[in-house]
Amino acid sequence: MSLHKPEDDDQEIVRQACSGDTKAFEKLLTRHKRHVGAIAAAHVPASQVEDIAQEVCIKLYLGLSKIREKGSIKGWLAAVTIRTCYDFWRKQYRCNEIAESSLTTDQRNWIEQVISDETGQRLAEQREARQVLEAVLQKFGPEDRMVMELVYFQGHSVKETAGLLGWSSANVKIRTFRARKKLKKILAALREGIN
C-alpha cells in the first residue's frame, strides 16, 4: 500500500509555484477550484461565485509562501474563501445594496405555522421556506449572517467557525447569541404584524 498522500503532492506543487512556475499553480487551481466554488456557492449568490473564487485564487497565489510553511492547503482555502464571502457581504451592506424585503402574507403564515407546528419537515419543502430564509438572512448584518449560516445551517462548532472566520471563540459565541436574539425580535415583529 502506498503512503503517498495528495497533500504531499500539493506541497510539491506549492513549492514549484513559489518559484514562479505558473503551470504548477494552474495544476493547483484545477485540483482545488471545485472546493473553493462549493464553499463560495454556499455563502454568496450564484452570480458572485466566480468573482469570489477568482479573488481567492489571487490570494492563494500571493500567499503561497505562507501555505508552504503551514502545510494544509484545503483548510487554508476554506478559511480564505469564507473570509472573502464575509468581505463581500460587508461591502454589500456598506453600500446598502441589500434590498429591504417585506414578507408576503403567505410567507408570514408559513412562519406562523412553523412556530406553532411540530412537524417542520413538510413545511421545509414548501416554496415559502426558501423565500423566508432569504428574507431572514437579509435582515441580519454581515457578521450575524455568516455566524447563522456556519453555526446553525451548516452545523459547524463554535471553534470551527472561529477558525474559519479568524475570530475568537468568545466573539463567535457573542455573535451567535445576538443573532438568535435578533431572530426572536424579527419573529415577534412579524407576529405582531399578523395579529
Next chain:
Amino acid sequence: MKINNQAVNRLLKTLAPVYKSADTEAPVYKSADTDPGQLGCKWQQDVMSRIRQMEPPQGQASFFQAVSRAAWKLAPVTAGLAIVCGVAAFNFDVVSEWQALDLMASVTDTVAYLDFLQ
C-alpha cells in the same frame, strides 16, 4: 406576543435543510462549460491570465526588505517622538544648554570657558 426559545429553535431546524438544499442544487456559472456547479475552463483561463501578469510570489523576504518594512512601520512613532522632542526642547530652553555642551566639547581653553560660563 412573546417568542420563546422553542419557536426560534423550530424555525432554525426547519430552515437548516432549506439552506442545505440550496447548496446541493448546483448553480450554472457563466464559465461552466463542463458540469453545472463547476467553475469552467474560461474562468480558469481568466484567473491564469491575471496570475501571469502578476509578479512571482516572494518566497522569503530578504534582509533588506525586512529592514525597510520595519523602518516604515516605525516611521510614525519616530515622527511622533521627533515632534515631542522638538516641543520639549523649545519649551524647556534646552537649546542654550546644548550649545554650552557643544562649546565645552570644542573649547580647549578652560579659562575662556570659565569666562563664558560667568
